[in-house]
Amino acid sequence: MAEVDRTRTTDDTEGKTFSADGGGGGGPGGRREPRGRAGALLKLGALALLVVGGYLVAKATPAGGYLTREGIGEGIAWLRGNPWAPPIFVGVYAAATALAVPGAILTLAGGAVFGFYWGTLYNSIAANIGANAAFLIARSLGGGAVRRLIGKESNVLSKLDGIVERHGFRGLLTLRLIPLVPFNALNFGSGLMPLRWRTYAIATAAGILPGTAIYTFFADALLQGSQEASRDALARLFLAGGLLVLLSFLPAILKKMRVRLPGMSTVVVVLSTAVVPLGGLAWSGAGAAASAQRLPDHSAFTEVLARVVAEPRVDYAKLAGDDAGLRSYLARLAATDPAAVAGASDDDRLAFWINAYNACMLKRVIEHYPIRKAGGLQRIKNAAAGRPDNSVWQIGNVFTGDHCAVAGEERSQDEIEHEIIRPMGDPRIHLAVNCAAVSCPPLTARAYEGETLEEQLEDRVRSFVSDPAHFDVATEGGRRTVRVNKVLDWFKEDFGGHEGIRAFLAGYAEGSYREALADSGTKLEFFDYDWTLNDVAR
Numbered sequence: 001m002a003e004v005d006r007t008r009t010t011d012d013t014e015g016k017t018f019s020a021d022g023g024g025g026g027g028p029g030g031r032r033e034p035r036g037r038a039g040a041l042l043k044l045g046a047l048a049l050l051v052v053g054g055y056l057v058a059k060a061t062p063a064g065g066y067l068t069r070e071g072i073g074e075g076i077a078w079l080r081g082n083p084w085a086p087p088i089f090v091g092v093y094a095a096a097t098a099l100a101v102p103g104a105i106l107t108l109a110g111g112a113v114f115g116f117y118w119g120t121l122y123n124s125i126a127a128n129i130g131a132n133a134a135f136l137i138a139r140s141l142g143g144g145a146v147r148r149l150i151g152k153e154s155n156v157l158s159k160l161d162g163i164v165e166r167h168g169f170r171g172l173l174t175l176r177l178i179p180l181v182p183f184n185a186l187n188f189g190s191g192l193m194p195l196r197w198r199t200y201a202i203a204t205a206a207g208i209l210p211g212t213a214i215y216t217f218f219a220d221a222l223l224q225g226s227q228e229a230s231r232d233a234l235a236r237l238f239l240a241g242g243l244l245v246l247l248s249f250l251p252a253i254l255k256k257m258r259v260r261l262p263g264m265s266t267v268v269v270v271l272s273t274a275v276v277p278l279g280g281l282a283w284s285g286a287g288a289a290a291s292a293q294r295l296p297d298h299s300a301f302t303e304v305l306a307r308v309v310a311e312p313r314v315d316y317a318k319l320a321g322d323d324a325g326l327r328s329y330l331a332r333l334a335a336t337d338p339a340a341v342a343g344a345s346d347d348d349r350l351a352f353w354i355n356a357y358n359a360c361m362l363k364r365v366i367e368h369y370p371i372r373k374a375g376g377l378q379r380i381k382n383a384a385a386g387r388p389d390n391s392v393w394q395i396g397n398v399f400t401g402d403h404c405a406v407a408g409e410e411r412s413q414d415e416i417e418h419e420i421i422r423p424m425g426d427p428r429i430h431l432a433v434n435c436a437a438v439s440c441p442p443l444t445a446r447a448y449e450g451e452t453l454e455e456q457l458e459d460r461v462r463s464f465v466s467d468p469a470h471f472d473v474a475t476e477g478g479r480r481t482v483r484v485n486k487v488l489d490w491f492k493e494d495f496g497g498h499e500g501i502r503a504f505l506a507g508y509a510e511g512s513y514r515e516a517l518a519d520s521g522t523k524l525e526f527f528d529y530d531w532t533l534n535d536v537a538r
Contacts, residue, residue: 097130111216134187176207296332301447312442320366334405348450360404391531
């Protein structure tokens with residue numbers, strides 16, 4: 001079946017049909033030739049502006065910033081926390097391809113955001129939509145125009161028609177299988193050839209799938225390798241790199257197998273010399289997608305806290321009525337690259353996790369607000385423990401259930417506190433994390449920041465020792481008793497036992513309070529803990 005329509009080429013813009021020999025239907029003598037040539041030049045000029053415009057968008061406008069290392073990283077972080085990520089990604093990728101904006105790094109981003117399976121699907125859908133749009137644009141603006149300018153006597157046009165007729169599908173499929181062939185150039189170039197759209201669409205869909213899958217797998221493997229230095233992760237990374245090199249040398253392999261197509265020798269020479277630098281570019285681009293993640297800006301959480309915290313209480317009704325700011329911040333926490341957290345400074349990392357605990361606790365409360373008395377076994381357990389009807393303990397698995405995504409994983413409050421924060425070795429964190437109870441050291445109206453963490457934690461301790469609800473000295477029968485929040489007793493090992501608690505508090509207490517802590521005869525007691533929700537008065 002012939003792959004070329006040699007008698008008719010349609011100019012969709014004007015709704016007219018032109019013959020393949022370059023005639024414009026103007027009658028004997030070609031009296032309309034000047035107008036036809038002018039129209040052809042205008043259309044080709046429009047096509048050139050479109051292609052150049054795509055390049056300028058990528059290089060010279062603010063939108064191009066999103067195709068840089070930093071921009072891709074920010075885009076990945078934002079997409080990971082957005083429920084509409086798939087259609088947004090497909091739309092942006094397809095539009096970029098249709099406008100000739102370089103899209104290779106978008107394929108890598110798709111793998112980093114969605115993983116291998118979904119990333120391959122979304123990348124393929126987007127690439128096919130964009131490629132077909134580019135083909136139709138080129139066909140509309142340039143197909144008939146090129147034939148008018150070349151003329152009916154052109155040997156080049158005749159040879160091109162013959163090549164496309166004999167090798168249209170196989171030739172395009174072969175070029176599509178080679179990931180180093182410029183994707184956008186092939187999209188628009190195919191539109192200028194006498195190639196049927198159906199042939200182009202099928203060859204494109206089949207030809208780009210292997211390369212798309214490998215590039216997606218490469219990005220996903222690279223991201224996994226940066227997150228976990230496991231043998232399996234590294235094996236996937238080396239496998240992905242090997243597949244990329246193998247696919248890039250496909251022309252040479254085909255030649256060895258004596259599969260010959262017009263121009264194959266030239267393609268082999270050009271692409272074989274390009275594979276090393278472009279392969280390095282692929283590693284660099286994927287590395288940018290995987291490593292450009294940064295810790296989120298905690299000022300967004302400060303805005304949430306400043307609106308609802310009336311220390312020592314929290315206006316949960318207000319937060320539940322408008323939780324957009326909290327949800328947005330939590331989305332940023334969820335999208336944060338674990339490798340970025342691991343590579344951050346100690347203060348930045350600790351501030352990140354303290355904020356994560358507090359934000360996730362707020363989420364936990366407003367998801368069940370107003371808190372009602374639990375039923376079943378949970379009700380019996382709460383009654384036996386004497387827990388109030390409006391405490392967070394009425395929420396099933398409140399501290400042990402995985403409910404909050406942080407750094408790519410669903411986590412529980414206990415995991416964040418006991419497995420991540422406490423091992424960092426700073427006991428002051430027990431005065432910074434808030435479990436939504438009246439007796440818990442209060443939540444502040446300011447998020448923790450790595451740059452000011454030391455100052456903020458010191459302020460928390462000073463506030464603690466100056467608040468008689470958490471620290472006090474009483475004298476009964478001539479004997480002094482130091483009374484302290486029960487939290488310090490629960491986590492006494494973090495302070496070095498009861499004597500460690502005395503020494504810790506003595507470093508901040510003044511006057512008679514410090515003397516009482518230094519006196520070995522002073523008794524140490526702990527306040528009863530009130531688990532009532534730390535809600536503002538209603």
